Amino acid sequence: MKTYYFDHSASTPPYESVIRTVAELMAEHYAHPSALHRAGTDAGKLVERARAAVAGLLGAAPGEVVFTSGGTESNNLAIKGILGLAGRKTRHMITTAIEHSSVHGTARQLESEGVRVTYLTPDEQGRVAPSDVAAAIADDTALVSVMHANNETGALQPIEEIGALLRDRPRVRFHVDGVQAVGKIPFDWARSGVDLYSASAHKFRGPRGAGYLLVRDGLKLHPLLAGGGQESDTRSGTHNLPGIVGMAQALRLAIESMPERRKRMYELRRRLLSHVERIPELVLNSPSDERLASPQIVNLSYPGMRPEVLLHMLEEHGVLVSTQSACSSKSLKPSRVLTAMGLGEARATGSIRVSFGDEHVAEDIDILAERLQSTVAKLKPLERN
Template identity: 55%
Template structure:
């Protein structure tokens, strides 16, 4: 089996599985309990929070543990809107955000908020000038993802954060689910107020994530209850999963520079092979530094992407069409449409997302299978 769908999820490190199992077995206490078993669990929670904060260049009090990237994005976007709606009801985002951001914006529009959706260029990249140009006196939030989860374009969040420093009433949120552990992310230095991350994208357990909330930033909680996580996110913390998240984050960061170099080699090799397949059209920027190292996205106009995916599965090769949250939908990619692609191109996208553990031989096997699949399907087009 060759798994090339690491944007959807990643296989957990064995060490993470062992850590989660041990905590579930030996440290099952509720971290809010005042007895010894609860205190032991609370200590593990505090240690994990300190480790995540250190790796992110943050303070432990700035880390809010959540159930994953979707909840982190919801808390950042809706929590900001509800908390600060009294001083303005305008939000700036892009037309290519993950559904966990874009659908929050649609929800807020129904509540009377106004949202400006900045359109990217043909490579899937917005400019800092366009984002800043959309900011108004009543803007309370700018939300721009770091790496697009579908085609892999890196957005200029550092430049946007720097420019927003002159607008202290505007909070800046970054969905970093596809960038944390892959490329440098420095929220404090880049002027980011809120940053979302997910454990299972970095070989950690599903159902865990965190939101970096810069000290001094206030949010309206979207989960009401016992006031855990400093009041930002009620609900008993998933201590085993959080420990697994922290361990996966540490292990991933220890390997990040080597993994980046390896992934860039694999990416170049794959792009070189795919260029020889005439039916495929590359989506993204030709400028290497504008693209995430682990994602390659192509379209096969005239073919149904789902058919290609299932045909590759017969070869034991697994890729995807778009975000795993929407891959089952039979409609064109809204990301590609926003980039100016026609319907045929937007309906035939194929996302290949790699791991640094892949080999050159596996890349060749993928390319060979994809070429063979396209040639076979061409006969029935």
């Protein structure tokens, strides 16, 4: 039986060319990029070539690209890097109640260490209001952290508007978790008003264990790791050369194909939603207006049914989806994101996430919808009262 993988927001299959590049680099360029001999120098040049490539693709300067191990490290470095330098007079952070666990968990950790955190509540479409950000800013605010695209619902946040209002407040830094947006949502680093932007390679068909943090020129971060002083003393540790070069290659392929991909993904989204309208047991949690939504994520609830039951029955029919985000999928608690959106416990508990990829075509969506409908029909007698 053919398997249909609809969990691209958790992780994507790498480009075949990226797999070949990573394998070649592991075999031929294994020297330490910081070593002084020729092999090390050659490896170091490849790292810097990849940095220049990433910067060029994003409209950034090479010195604004900090290589990390992925989204979680990038988010931690951005948030702790700012608040670690802010000092006692600026110990306030503004974020949202719907951030990825690597941001939400970092905020909770900092709260336990004395940082004051304001969590903004979204509307029922999963979007926060820029006016709420402005109202939350205080004299001791050091950082605003708002994601670009939500990892559960795909709701797009108004980061351009937030960036614009923060331009008049230069002491308040703006961090954006862009992990779910890179390669799917246009982003203009130079004009965005964003100071820090996080990304992870395996979300745009690159290798796992590689990511980057864009850091506005002139902004100094308190490092998370002490060590050899790599990445201009911002991120110590031996460079993951195969991952870094593979990420740069995947980023180029993702950005070059983004206009076509966006168009096709929105067509697939429309097709799925038209099918879902004919399955009354399912409720849409993602924004209904696609102008407010990422093209590749659709979040659905079957109120009264545990999501893992629906997930495993779909899996028996060759369809792979997820519950909540991959980092929270083993939790039996209601979705923190859907709860914050005010959708109620039944919807927050019974949600699944469908996320598309480059390999999907219209026929795949039809098969997904058919198997969703048949699975729901089988489960309906088991609904909780």
